[in-house]
Amino acid sequence: MRISIVNPNSTRSMTETIALAARQVAARGTEILAYQNDAGPVSIEGHVDGALAVPGLLHALAIAERDGADAHVIACFDDTGLEAARSVLKGPVIGIGEAAARMASLVARRFSVVTTLPVSVPIIEDNLARSGLSTLCASVRASALPVLALEADPAAANARISQEIGRAIEEDGAEAIVLGCAGMANFAEDLSQAHGVPVVEGVSAAVKLMEAAVALGLKTAKSGVYAPPLTKSQGFAYPAGMMTDRPASA
Amino acid sequence: MRISIVNPNSTRSMTETIALAARQVAARGTEILAYQNDAGPVSIEGHVDGALAVPGLLHALAIAERDGADAHVIACFDDTGLEAARSVLKGPVIGIGEAAARMASLVARRFSVVTTLPVSVPIIEDNLARSGLSTLCASVRASALPVLALEADPAAANARISQEIGRAIEEDGAEAIVLGCAGMANFAEDLSQAHGVPVVEGVSAAVKLMEAAVALGLKTAKSGVYAPPLTKSQGFAYPAGMMTDRPASA
Amino acid sequence: MRISIVNPNSTRSMTETIALAARQVAARGTEILAYQNDAGPVSIEGHVDGALAVPGLLHALAIAERDGADAHVIACFDDTGLEAARSVLKGPVIGIGEAAARMASLVARRFSVVTTLPVSVPIIEDNLARSGLSTLCASVRASALPVLALEADPAAANARISQEIGRAIEEDGAEAIVLGCAGMANFAEDLSQAHGVPVVEGVSAAVKLMEAAVALGLKTAKSGVYAPPLTKSQGFAYPAGMMTDRPASA
Amino acid sequence: MRISIVNPNSTRSMTETIALAARQVAARGTEILAYQNDAGPVSIEGHVDGALAVPGLLHALAIAERDGADAHVIACFDDTGLEAARSVLKGPVIGIGEAAARMASLVARRFSVVTTLPVSVPIIEDNLARSGLSTLCASVRASALPVLALEADPAAANARISQEIGRAIEEDGAEAIVLGCAGMANFAEDLSQAHGVPVVEGVSAAVKLMEAAVALGLKTAKSGVYAPPLTKSQGFAYPAGMMTDRPASA
Amino acid sequence: MRISIVNPNSTRSMTETIALAARQVAARGTEILAYQNDAGPVSIEGHVDGALAVPGLLHALAIAERDGADAHVIACFDDTGLEAARSVLKGPVIGIGEAAARMASLVARRFSVVTTLPVSVPIIEDNLARSGLSTLCASVRASALPVLALEADPAAANARISQEIGRAIEEDGAEAIVLGCAGMANFAEDLSQAHGVPVVEGVSAAVKLMEAAVALGLKTAKSGVYAPPLTKSQGFAYPAGMMTDRPASA
Amino acid sequence: MRISIVNPNSTRSMTETIALAARQVAARGTEILAYQNDAGPVSIEGHVDGALAVPGLLHALAIAERDGADAHVIACFDDTGLEAARSVLKGPVIGIGEAAARMASLVARRFSVVTTLPVSVPIIEDNLARSGLSTLCASVRASALPVLALEADPAAANARISQEIGRAIEEDGAEAIVLGCAGMANFAEDLSQAHGVPVVEGVSAAVKLMEAAVALGLKTAKSGVYAPPLTKSQGFAYPAGMMTDRPASA
Incomplete structure (x- = not known):
């Protein structure tokens, strides 16, 4: 196909x-x-x-x-x-976005999204609501990284995202993480191992x-x-x- | 201004x-x-x-x-x-759309929307949900009239819309009506008198x-x-x- | 009229x-x-x-x-x-109350209410729920000021309310503020300038x-x-x- | 006590x-x-x-x-x-009202309320929403009987209410019935036997x-x-x- | 009976x-x-x-x-x-669980549940949602005490639960407390007096x-x-x- | 795998x-x-x-x-x-159940479930609510066929289910259908062609x-x-x- x-x-x-x-x-x-x-x-x-x-x-x-x-x-x-x-x-x-959230909901009761800029948070929240996924979402968090910063300095971006994932787990009770930007596709595996929770990336x-x-x-x-x-x-x-x-x- | x-x-x-x-x-x-x-x-x-x-x-x-x-x-x-x-x-x-629904909610506990084609119904429902107006909306009904038919034969359009308003009142418990298309702006006053309920038009x-x-x-x-x-x-x-x-x- | x-x-x-x-x-x-x-x-x-x-x-x-x-x-x-x-x-x-919340929702995705005493918070929350505005409301916060204190010492009241507005913006993600008491009508303009967000007052x-x-x-x-x-x-x-x-x- | x-x-x-x-x-x-x-x-x-x-x-x-x-x-x-x-x-x-609905929810997954006049329906619906009982309520139906008619002609009132109970069971999937007026207190037992469902009356x-x-x-x-x-x-x-x-x- | x-x-x-x-x-x-x-x-x-x-x-x-x-x-x-x-x-x-939450909702607008292990929190939240009690529940908190620890060292358990009750009142706005385990039945009266709020225990x-x-x-x-x-x-x-x-x- | x-x-x-x-x-x-x-x-x-x-x-x-x-x-x-x-x-x-509903929601805005006995309807509704799929579900309909009847007389079962699918499309606005029993796995393709809507079967x-x-x-x-x-x-x-x-x- x-x-x-x-x-x-x-x-x-x-x-x-x-x-x-x-x-x-x-x-x-x-x-x-x-x-x-x-x-x-x-x-x-x-x-x-x-x-x-x-x-x-x-x-x-x-x-x-x-x-x-x-x-x-x-x-x-x-x-x-x-x-x-x-x-x-x-x-x-x-x-x-919908793909990652749906897959996360198959392996965890509550997931959090970690995205780029705060301006995207309400857009993602509206999308989750329309797809019936709001009640399964513990939080949508912004890392304050612009999209293109993910490519400019991947190591710094990864560290910043990891920090926000830690907060989602600690403070919001997230059992799994959804990476909220196509540019984060490469980070999933490392972050999953670092935090011991499923990390779902949307492209895959x-x-x-x-x-x-x-x-x-x-x-x-x-x-x-x-x-x-x-x-x-x-x-x-x-x-x-x-x-x-x-x-x-x- | x-x-x-x-x-x-x-x-x-x-x-x-x-x-x-x-x-x-x-x-x-x-x-x-x-x-x-x-x-x-x-x-x-x-x-x-x-x-x-x-x-x-x-x-x-x-x-x-x-x-x-x-x-x-x-x-x-x-x-x-x-x-x-x-x-x-x-x-x-x-x-x-948002304007008409918000004004209707000031004068009635539950309103219905009468719009043009069925394809618009879920769009309007999504908009109402995003604006927090879903619980005040008794129904969104389609008249099956394309937008341009409103101008082509206003009398026929008016009659068709009036019929759907009657159903919204009878079957859905609507206390007020929102006209769901800019092209219906001229119909509001007549329809309000005919049905004895507030009819809100969005442009005004x-x-x-x-x-x-x-x-x-x-x-x-x-x-x-x-x-x-x-x-x-x-x-x-x-x-x-x-x-x-x-x-x-x- | x-x-x-x-x-x-x-x-x-x-x-x-x-x-x-x-x-x-x-x-x-x-x-x-x-x-x-x-x-x-x-x-x-x-x-x-x-x-x-x-x-x-x-x-x-x-x-x-x-x-x-x-x-x-x-x-x-x-x-x-x-x-x-x-x-x-x-x-x-x-x-x-309904008026201020509805106007705030026209210029912001999420607003917070800052009211007087904690005893009013659930009443306001119930009203917002009945009007379909709960999902647009980031928080209802009490300033712990009794109604008549607003007149007795306006400067102190203004400062106290301003503090709570700051928290609503920082902690709750409020994009606009609704002043939750008729006695706060005079404070809106100053507070809007001080915080850089729309501040809506109910009487007007x-x-x-x-x-x-x-x-x-x-x-x-x-x-x-x-x-x-x-x-x-x-x-x-x-x-x-x-x-x-x-x-x-x- | x-x-x-x-x-x-x-x-x-x-x-x-x-x-x-x-x-x-x-x-x-x-x-x-x-x-x-x-x-x-x-x-x-x-x-x-x-x-x-x-x-x-x-x-x-x-x-x-x-x-x-x-x-x-x-x-x-x-x-x-x-x-x-x-x-x-x-x-x-x-x-x-709250008492009857809470007891009904202990013995049925979904109950309907049969009340007097249509004007009471939204009031009851608002009360159920505030008490968190909306999702357990299949419908609130009005019998169109004024309160005092319950005393004036109990037999006729009973028959009218029974008819509406039948509809709630047939059309709305009610598994139990809540009688929506203090004046209906005497009707519960007969109506329960007639319809084979629990009928809850609020005073008791x-x-x-x-x-x-x-x-x-x-x-x-x-x-x-x-x-x-x-x-x-x-x-x-x-x-x-x-x-x-x-x-x-x- | x-x-x-x-x-x-x-x-x-x-x-x-x-x-x-x-x-x-x-x-x-x-x-x-x-x-x-x-x-x-x-x-x-x-x-x-x-x-x-x-x-x-x-x-x-x-x-x-x-x-x-x-x-x-x-x-x-x-x-x-x-x-x-x-x-x-x-x-x-x-x-x-349902019994305690329903009784608490009769004497308070918002209650919190204090239970044993975190693994029970989503189960209780699901039960509350199914019973229509979610909107009346300020929070479900875990004390991190296993069930059998309640018997092994009641004084320590009581102190730990009391601490979590304090947080529910302070941080979540709980007006009443529901004890989330059958093994806590004996603690209700003391905890109610200590915190000055109704404490509901499920067995009774x-x-x-x-x-x-x-x-x-x-x-x-x-x-x-x-x-x-x-x-x-x-x-x-x-x-x-x-x-x-x-x-x-x- | x-x-x-x-x-x-x-x-x-x-x-x-x-x-x-x-x-x-x-x-x-x-x-x-x-x-x-x-x-x-x-x-x-x-x-x-x-x-x-x-x-x-x-x-x-x-x-x-x-x-x-x-x-x-x-x-x-x-x-x-x-x-x-x-x-x-x-x-x-x-x-x-969850699998079929999630796949249906990828290709339609609103789906209906057609299941076997009425006793399963609230169970399925509860499951959909827990999975956040309630708002995407137009209706859950029972065909009144016991599970084993699906094997005993497949042609009769197929006809009965087809009838209920027609009602879901006509009366409930379903855009896709979910077959609500493992025993219906073989019926999906025929029913999809007969009704011109996606029909999702859970096993696959x-x-x-x-x-x-x-x-x-x-x-x-x-x-x-x-x-x-x-x-x-x-x-x-x-x-x-x-x-x-x-x-x-x-």
């Missing part, structure tokens, strides 16, 4: 990190198609970045489906554009959930809120040149 | 209807600046239309603030882009709430989720030519 | 403060009719004070409607008697919301829980002499 | 019915002191009746405590004045719960919202002559 | 403590039948202990009903097997609630989730020899 | 159906170990059957882990014994989710409610002979 993973921002190094994380966990027989939203912001921190990224993200996803992807992953922890994406695509779609969780959905033959329901848009929007002109049409994995 | 009202879709007749409804209720001394998102879809029905409309909508709102608007109204019942708009603007912003509700907020000197909180976007997105290039720069009210 | 504002307690200086706050924010063309419940307690702190104040409060409101008031404000943050008031009056009614918020409701032609729904009482209670003898019949504004 | 039961309305025949129901279920050794609020409305239907009844009710309860009552029952299904009563009394207090439930509380040595917590009112209200003049000072049981 | 109380674990000294606590509070005319689950674990701490105790517990309860018990108490704060017990028995059944609360239910003629509803099991399970062979057939009270 | 699937009841034909369904969907490289609880009831319908099945189920799961299973599936839609199982096992565990959903969890290296959190039982229960004698020790797959 083919699973697309779309980085909704325009930072190539992050796209590569994400694609690598996806391929490391993909089953034999799963091809990962990685895309990048060249017309998007360099990172997504808050509602404005997210809103500006969505048209290009939808464009990338449409290309991915044309390229034969059976399922799709939105590689931003805010699950940017997830509801719209489910409306334009036939195959199942998941965001890495999303790939495995989409593999599961495809194997089960599931497609997004089209009879309700994810009904395809009416013709007017199907014909709507996407901003030209917003996407590299070839998968970054090529 | 100046209040901007932005139609996030590109249908001029609807912009005019909205501007008229806003001006009819505006206080003496309030100037209404009406804008239209020429690059948006012809109407907003579902998540995809909404997502595609947002960048142009934000552009329009930025122009409105440059034009001196003290507060802003997003004239789509889905409250399209509301969270992002609150992050980019200094003055208060409201969507007509939003204008009055924004007048209230400006008079109270309130501006959107900038210390939390509505913090302005980081520089990268402030410098982000909005798609060129997406907006008529002059207010439609000129 | 005419808006009545009723102080449910019998402290004249507080009635004057409230009336002044209302008139300062009222639109040109809005006449404020201020009333005082001479038969009520000197202040309302807890359920007992509230319960004893209601009959006189309802009496005052009935007089206000007879005097031509189009809408009504109950000037106690506990929203004392609000449900009963909505049942006896034709025009819309709001309490200053209530006046503007009632102006909005009247301008929209809204009246309280009479088909449900706010149905007028049956004849027996309409003829029920209110305790004689409980009210000064002339508005304090005369 | 002594348990007071106060009818917050002024209808003597109802006071007698209530006292009889209380005495039938009281344990040997429990003395029932019955009071009536002569200054209250003839029945309590809606928020206004309730609000006007409270001062006299509190007066009656204060007399009951002076007369040696160890615990108290408010004999109105709306639990009129319950929070204020808990603040003025040392012994435990319960309303018959309240008496047994208060006997339990007294036997356990429990008194109302005074450190929080039920703190006694400050001196000002302790000295507040209750409306003179509102109560028959002698228990109706004398 | 006869009320059975079953200790779901096999520790005889705890059975005796429980039986004594039950008999001290039982009304004249109530016979307490005490049983012990000899095949159960020595104490119940967590889901596994609970699950392994249930078959023997159900066996004991069946014997109790055969012995003429009119109602039943499960003497474990986790309410182990409560739902299953309600399905196999005709008379009403309660667990001491459960006995009084079951006396109330029997006096009201209530039996468990059999039309819904508590329907008796189909024949297959009625004939299911309980593990032989799991119970002492004679009540420990003999 | 090895995944165990345990049928908590003793009906061999159902074990074989379940094992077949699991193997059909398992990835190449996944070995399915199927077990059956010979000491359990012939089917699980309600709380009593469930409670009696758990000790044998835990025994079977312990054997499965000894046999090298990396993850575990409890093949009863009630998720019988799930919390206890997570406490005794190192690898991740899921019940087919659980196998794929456990494959995902193992691939991600996740194990059940042991720092909280799933901590292993204390020594006493580790040494607790499971009822002898309750299990066939060899996997049914041998």
